[in-house]
Each structure stands twice: as structure tokens, then as C-alpha cells.
Amino acid sequence: MTELNVRKRNGDLTLFQKDKIVDAIIKSMAECEVGVDEDIAWEIAEDIENEFEDCNVLPTVESLSDRVEELLAENGRFDASKRYILYRSERTKAREQCWEMDDLQRDVYERKYRFNNEDFNEFINRVSGGNESIAKLIRNKDFLFGGRILAGRGIDRNVSLANCTTLPPVKDNIESIFDTAKQLARMFSYGQGAGIDISNLRPRGAQVNNASKTSTGACSFMQVFDTVSNVIGAEGRRAALLIAMDASHKDILEFINIKNDVNKINNANISVKVDDEFMKQDTEEKRIVLRAIAESSWNTGEPAILGWDNNKNWHLLSEDKSYEVEGVNACSEYPTTGFGTCLLGSINLSNYVLNPFTDSAKINKDKLAKDTQTIVVGMNEVLDEAIPTHPLQEQRDIARVYRQIGIGIMSLADLFIKMGVKYGDAQSLEIASEVMSIIRDNAFLSSIELAKKQGSFPNFDFESMSKSSYFKSLPKEIQNGIARYGIANSSILSIAPAGSLSLLVDGSNGLEPLFARAYFRTTKSLGAIDKEYKVYAGVIQELMKVKGIIKESDLPDYCITAHNLDPFDKIEIQATLQKYVDLAISSTVNLNKETSIETVEEIYKTAYAKGLKGISIFRDGCLRLGILNVDKDDEESRDEQLEELTCST
Secondary structure, eight states, rough: OOOEEEOOSSEEEEEEEEEHHHHHHHHHTTTTOOOOOOOOOOOHHHHHHHHHHHHOOOBHHHHHHHHHHHHHHHOOOOHHHHHHHHHHHHHHHHHHOOOOOHHHHHIIIIIOOOOOOOOOOHHHHHTTTTTHHHHHHHHTTTTOOOHHHHHTTOOSSSSOOOOEEEEEOOOHHHHHHHHHHHHHHHHHHHHOOOEEOOOOOOOOOOOOOTTTBBBOGGGGGGHHHHHHHHHHHHHTTOOOEEEEEEEEEEEHHHHGGGSTTTTTTSSOOOEEEOOOOHHHHOSSSHHHHHHHHHHHHHHSSEEEEEEHHHHHSSSTTTTHHHHHHHBBTTTOOOOOOEHHHHHEEEEEEEGGGEEETTTEEEEOOOHHHHHHHHHHHOOOOHHHGGGGGGHHHHHHHHHHOOEEEEEEEEEEHHHHTTTOTTTHHHHHHHHHHHHHHHHHHHHHHHHHHHHHHSOOTTTOOOHHTTHHHHHHHHHHHHHHHHHOOSSSSSSEEOOOOHHHHHTTTTTOOOTTOOSSSEEEEEEEETEEEEEEEEEEEEHHHHHHHHTTTSSSSOOOOOOOOOOTSHHHHHHHHHHHHHHTOSSOOOOOOEOOTTTOOOHHHHHHHHHHHHHSSEEEETTOOOOOOEEEOOOTTTTTTOSOOOOSSSSSO
């Protein structure tokens, strides 16, 4: 059978895909009282394919759609034919007008991303930078740039297009401490978040050569950085901050427990760096530290842990002596050298399922591959625009020589539900691996293609790169491509929380399981509660329509949520994805109120052993109130308030 091409609306040719026709028919049938008949959908798709092959006429998208309407009617499905006509009209409207939004989505769009009352087409044109392929992906909600790009691209103001920066570890002197504070203030004022490491600061009681005689300790200076975050994070400026400390530091117990005092450090998150040397110890000191981490996390949701050797050893530049991972960003998905900046974007996996909610559901591999390559080009265009927007010269210098980008995913949980798969089971691990391998391979191939045209990133050194464990994990085709042509970016993949982005596309955050079937969400601005919304998960609404489900209690068991997911299954999903991701993954494990401290400790131990670069936990009923709350009136939901411990991108 010869390949059948279709003429798109813009004049380009694309391959005919029966799956797309079946998908559109099923969506139309799902809106009808009679329901879905997959057999008719497939028969129509096959008839159309045979008709256009026999007549030797190049079909257009419109002619195919016209024939779908006719064949639905001929098969007695006048209801579905009418709904299909409406579906086509809605698609046309969607191409021309704004996304359909509920109150919460519009609130996020208006306050975070819309600029100067621009209309929706102006918004799309601005954030796509004139790249029509990227504009189409954004308009279709297939992909969104990170929040700082959506908010700042194409506007004439001192704003950064990078979500976050990793600053070099603070040096053990007063000048470095306040230089760091000054750098934070400047970055916050441009809309960037930041991560810093205070492991070099001397412990409490250590001798100093000034009037104090002894040091007040590393933790005493956390208040300086917290205050900067509090003061600068006002009037719409962003001030996400993460402070890290090595587990071997003498002040580590004070650091771990600082969040248990609700009057201290309210404008920064904290993480403990654990490495192989620490984790392999069999000492009372190690046991005390791990138990303290577990107890504080159980009580407050912090600290998180950072698997430090995992961060240092699993990326393209791990064997490059001129490069060192010195810290992570505010959400810990972007380990990088000092002054490294994170440019983010997330692929909406929910849109890459053909025949969703049916037995024939599968991943649209061709579209995912093609779109990933397009996204790499778009991210590099943003990178060129972003470099001058960084507030510090050191940031601009690092961005130029390493050209780091971070492409991730969102709506993984939605993808599983559309495929009828339970998050965390063996089949979901296989799907996660397949999806992430497609994204990795095509992202790297696209970066290699860019290197052919414009050269590799300036600090590219193949000899050292070829020795890295991550490079050796790549398919031979990609290894050979890098050897021959180089590569345009030193880092490519990073899974961010995508909190606000997932809200806009009505999907689940990053790699997270579905938070709840229905819940209240409270938007906060600069620490003040603004408004509370009741939110229903879009994928659950779609599923109930297709399956004719009336009561939530009748939902299939694969509609699992964060509240009833085995936490160790979550770790398996993250570990599976991390095999393909060269940077890192932002992730929070939500736990029931009854979860023991021992289980929390075991989660952290298992996460490290599985090669995770970072993970946090949040237990129902701990000290902090939530921005994402389960509906208390819903008998299917939990009584306790829950918090979404993710950064908003």
C-alpha cells in the first residue's frame, strides 16, 4: 500500500492517519446518547482511505472531514454526524479564538501571562516569537513555554525569560554572603527564582576573626536570604528560593529543623544534599540525620532531599573537568553550574493519545517525535532572545557557552487514564519509558541538526562528553551524530512542576499523579489568599462522558489519585523517567495523614537508591495550609487540606 498524503490548510503535505479520523469520530460519538461504536469508526476510516487511494486525487483536510460527515450519516449515525459538524466548527473557532477557560484558568492567564490587554492572537504571536509551528502547538495546547517566557517574551521591560538560576555556593565570608543577597535581589526583581547552597559556611561556635569571636552558624544567615525573598517578592515580582545544605555539615540538624518554627524562614524552601559517602555510612550520626529529615518532613513537608552524586554524575558534562554541578534551581529540576539559568517548556502528553478511553488507545508516536523536534528549535530561538534579558553578566556568559534548555512533560497522569492504565503499575512504567525515550531521542536529534547549521555550544568537548555515563546511555545513532556534528545544547531535558501551565491546559502537573477528581484551589498572590475555586479534573469529565459514567464511585480503578497511590510506585515512575532525562525532575510524594515517620524515611532511602536526583514529600495534616485543597463536601474526597508542593511555572 502506497503512502497517502493529505493537503493541510496551510498548503503543506502530511501523511494520512486513520487513527486521527477514528479519534475525531469517537469524540463526536461520545457526546451522543447512543454512545461510542468503535467498529463503525474504524470502518469509516478504512473506507475513506480506500476511496482516496482508488481515485488518485490528493485529499485535503476539508474533503476528508466532509466524507466523515457523509459516512456517519450513511451508517445511521445522524447524531454523531451532527456532532461532528459541531466538532469541526469548534476546531475552527479554536484556531481563530482564545482557549475556552473557566474562572480559575482565566484568572491565571489574565494575571500571570497576558500583557497590556493583548488579545489572544496577539498573545500567541508574542510568545511564539513568530514561529508558526510553535504557535500552532501552543494554540492547540500541545506545548507551553515556561511561565517566565509566556509572561516576558516580546515585551519591553526588564524581565527575564528564565524561570530560575543556580547561584554558586556561598563562600565562607561576609562579603560573599551579602554579594549573594545582592544577586538574589537583582534576579528576583527580574522575575527569576534561585537556588543557593550554604554548605561552605562555618558552623555555629566556630572561631572567627572579628568582634564576635565565634560564628553564629550557617543557619543564622538563612534569615538574610529569606528577608530578601520576602522584601523583593512584592508587587508582582517573583521570589522563589531554595536553600540547600550538605548532610555532613555540623549545623545540619539545626538546618533540618528550622522549618518546625513557623516564625522562621517562610519565604524559602530547604533541601538536604545526600551523597554516596553519607548514604553508605553505618553510623549513629547518619541514622540521627536521616531520622531528623524524616521527622521534619513528616511534620512540615520539608526538607526535601537532593541525591547529590546522582545530580553530579548523570548528565552530558559529568566528565568535563571545566564544568561542575554546583547547585539546583528553586524547584530542583535544573542542576547546573553556578549562574546557570533554566529555560523551560512542557509537552502536554494528554494530547498525544490516539483513540483515548478505548481499547485501541495508543501513543501518537509520529506527532510526538515531530513536535519534540519543533520544540527544540523553538527553545533555542528563545535562548538567543533570553541571554540579553538575564540581569547578571555571569548568567549571560554561562548561557552563551553552554546553551542550556529544559524540555519536560505535563499531564502524564492524564495520558495514563486515557489509555486505561493505572499510574505506577508495570504497564505505566513501560509507557512512561516509551514516551520519554521518544522525547529524548528526537530532542537530541534536533539539537544535532541545529549543530550542523549553527555549530555546537561553544564549550563543547566531545572527548570528555563521550566518557559520561549519560552519553553512553544514548542510542548509537545519537552518539554517532554528536561525534560527527556536535550538539547545540549542553543540556536538553528537565521535568518541571508546570503548575500554572497544567492549569491552563486542564491537565495534571508534570509527572505527578492526578491530584484529585474534584478539589478546591486557592490562588495566592505574594502570600495573601485571593480567591477559592472548585476545580474538576478535565480528564475525569471526559472519561465519564465517553463511558457513560454518572457517579464518581463507578469510575474504573485506574483513575488513581495522589491520595491513594502507593508512594513507592511514584518513585518507580520518577526513576523510569530519570533514565532518559539529563537534568532532573521536580517531584512531590503526597502521603496520607496516617503515614508513619518510618515510611517517610524509607521513601527517601529508596529514592536515593533508585537514582533519583531529588524528591520531596507532603503529608496530609502537616503544619502548612494548602493552596490545592480537596473538596470537603465530596464524599469521594478526603477530609484534610492538602498542599501542592510544586513551584508555579
